[in-house]
Amino acid sequence: MERGINGMSLEELEALLKGLGQAPFRAKQVFHALHAEGLDSLDEVTTLPKALREVLKDYPLRTVKEVNQLLSRDGSRKFLYALEDGNTVETVYMPYPDRTTLCISSQVGCKMGCKFCASTKAAFARNLQAEEILSQVYQTERITGDRVDRIVLMGIGEPLDNYDEVVRFLRLITDPKGKNLSARAITLSTCGLVPRIYDLAEEGIPINLAISLHASSDEDRRRTMPIANRYSIQEIIRACMAYFEKTGRRISLEYVLIEGENDRPQDLDALARLFKGPMWHINLLPLNPIKEYKGRPSGEERIFAFEEALHRRGIHASIRRKRGEDIDGACGQLRILYQGMGGPS
Ligand code: SAH
Numbered sequence: 001m002e003r004g005i006n007g008m009s010l011e012e013l014e015a016l017l018k019g020l021g022q023a024p025f026r027a028k029q030v031f032h033a034l035h036a037e038g039l040d041s042l043d044e045v046t047t048l049p050k051a052l053r054e055v056l057k058d059y060p061l062r063t064v065k066e067v068n069q070l071l072s073r074d075g076s077r078k079f080l081y082a083l084e085d086g087n088t089v090e091t092v093y094m095p096y097p098d099r100t101t102l103c104i105s106s107q108v109g110c111k112m113g114c115k116f117c118a119s120t121k122a123a124f125a126r127n128l129q130a131e132e133i134l135s136q137v138y139q140t141e142r143i144t145g146d147r148v149d150r151i152v153l154m155g156i157g158e159p160l161d162n163y164d165e166v167v168r169f170l171r172l173i174t175d176p177k178g179k180n181l182s183a184r185a186i187t188l189s190t191c192g193l194v195p196r197i198y199d200l201a202e203e204g205i206p207i208n209l210a211i212s213l214h215a216s217s218d219e220d221r222r223r224t225m226p227i228a229n230r231y232s233i234q235e236i237i238r239a240c241m242a243y244f245e246k247t248g249r250r251i252s253l254e255y256v257l258i259e260g261e262n263d264r265p266q267d268l269d270a271l272a273r274l275f276k277g278p279m280w281h282i283n284l285l286p287l288n289p290i291k292e293y294k295g296r297p298s299g300e301e302r303i304f305a306f307e308e309a310l311h312r313r314g315i316h317a318s319i320r321r322k323r324g325e326d327i328d329g330a331c332g333q334l335r336i337l338y339q340g341m342g343g344p345s
Contacts, residue, residue, distance in 0.1 A: 004062035006034045007131030007168065010177060020055060028177070030056070035178025038138035063135040064089070066143060076324035079140060083108070083132055087125050090155055091136040092324055099149040104136045106166055107157025112191050114212075115224040116256065116293045119156040128157070130168035137173065151181065154189040154210070160196035170205045183207045189254060194231040197239035206247035210283070211236060213253040215262050216270035224261075224295075233274065244279050252281045256288075257298035263306055272313035282310060282317040 005013065013027040026048065033045045040063040042053050064081035067088065071077050077093045089105035109124035110117070137148055151173070153159040159166045166188070173181045187208040190197070197209070213233070215221035221228035240251045253275060257263045275282060284307055286297035298306070303319055310317040 001129060002060055004060040004129065004131040005030065005056065006040075006061050006063070006134065007129055007172070009168075009171065010175070016059070020052075022052060026052065031175075031177055034061075035134075035172060035175060036180075038141055038179070040135070040138065040142070060084075062129060062131045064091075064132060064139055066139065069143075070324075072324040072326050074324065074326075077144070078324060079136075079143070081136060081139065083128075089128065089132075089136070089157075091140055092155065093140050093144060093146075094324070095144075095146060100146050101150040101152060102137060102140055102148045103152045103154050104133060105155030105157050106133060106153055106159040106162050110157050111161060112158045113226045114191065114214075116214075116258070116287060116290065116295060118290045118292070121290075121292050127162040127165055130165045130172060133165065133169040134172055137179070148181075150185045150187075152187045152189065152210075154187070158191060158193065159188050160190045160193040160200070163196050163199065167200070167203055167205070170203070170207060174205060184249075187252075191225060191227045192231050192236045192239075193227070194235050194239045197236075197243055201243040201246040206249050208249050208252065209240065209243055210252045210254055211240065213282075214256050214258075216267040216274070220262060224258075237274065241279070250279055250281055252283050254283050254285070256285055257303055257306060258287045258295040259298045259302070261295055263298045263302055268306065268309050268313070271310065272315050275315055276313075278316070280316060282315060283320045284317060285320040 005016070008016065010027060010031045013031055014024050017027045018024070029045070029048055030042065033039045033042060039045065041061065042048060042056055045053065062084060064083060066079055067082045068080035069077055075095050079091045079093065080088050081091055082088050087108045089108055091105065092103040094101045094103065106128055107124065108126050108128065109122050110119045111124045113120050137151065141148055153166065170186065173179050174183050183206045187210050189210040189212060191212045214224060218228055218232050221233065243249070244251060255262070271282065284303055286303060287295055289297060307317050307319055
């Protein structure tokens with residue numbers, strides 16, 4: 001797919017406009033309009049000559065369009081966004097009193113095949129382009145009138161399986177001439193594509209890293225997460241240590257508690273052995289049940305006891321606040337529902 005002008009770096013825009021006989025400051029204006037102002041069209045940018053706006057219409061400006069929106073009792077909103085080709089992705093908007101967090105998607109569907117995850121149940125269609133990832137942020141800001149302060153790459157898809165576009169997205173959204181979001185305000189969640197974790201450590205973008213762990217041994221992990229057949233927990237730990245050394249960012253571990261599967265005393269022991277020290281933080285959260293997976297969420301008491309027991313062993317752990325539960329805030333369910341209703345893709 002051809003690169004949209006809203007997915008180009010300032011240097012790429014300068015090269016494009018130079019080819020069109022334009023001065024470099026025009027590229028700065030375009031970049032500012034697209035990224036600092038988050039516009040989804042150049043039509044209203046009257047500081048640009050009309051002729052130039054017309055010429056630029058020959059180049060794709062790739063944005064997402066709202067097709068559905070679910071509002072949760074807690075104020076979260078889940079957007080279903082359509083891409084140009086009719087595929088859809090989900091974005092979850094979570095306002096808190098002191099900040100707003102946005103959960104964005106990186107792929108249409110997912111290839112990773114985690115048994116408990118709805119995103120993997122609909123077939124994988126394609127990677128998102130950087131500009132389609134960005135547009136989820138800018139469109140949500142426009143629709144809600146709110147400013148996004150934090151971003152979590154925890155929507156549909158495995159971000160490190162779409163590495164180049166995700167890194168391009170990270171560079172664009174942290175660009176001081178654009179939205180200028182701090183890398184520290186961004187968290188990327190991965191099921192653990194070990195070589196890409198090493199790569200990410202070298203990019204010079206110190207974002208937070210979250211690892212979807214969900215099991216305390218390789219053997220258990222292989223039962224629900226196919227990626228565990230490729231990389232062991234020890235390999236993930238080594239990659240995370242390299243990431244921590246390079247970026248100074250602590251690593252969080254996502255641990256979805258599944259009754260009787262990973263909430264046993266032996267899991268506590270294993271986790272406490274593996275993840276001691278200030279570098280690690282375990283996020284506990286109850287499984288969000290989906291019909292394709294038979295596991296049940298651990299009960300509330302069990303979750304609190306699990307957290308307590310980890311604390312007693314000196315492990316940093318907390319229970320993650322659940323948002324948008326009543327709108328299936330998690331896990332690709334809106335996209336599947338929409339497909340079921342005869343929506344695109
Ligand atoms: N592919 C990436 C990011 C997307 S999933 C990853 O694996 O991390 C975002 C988080 O939701 C992951 O931690 C994922 O394991 C978790 N998740 C998936 N299905 C879930 C479910 N049914 N209940 C609770 N969390 C789930």
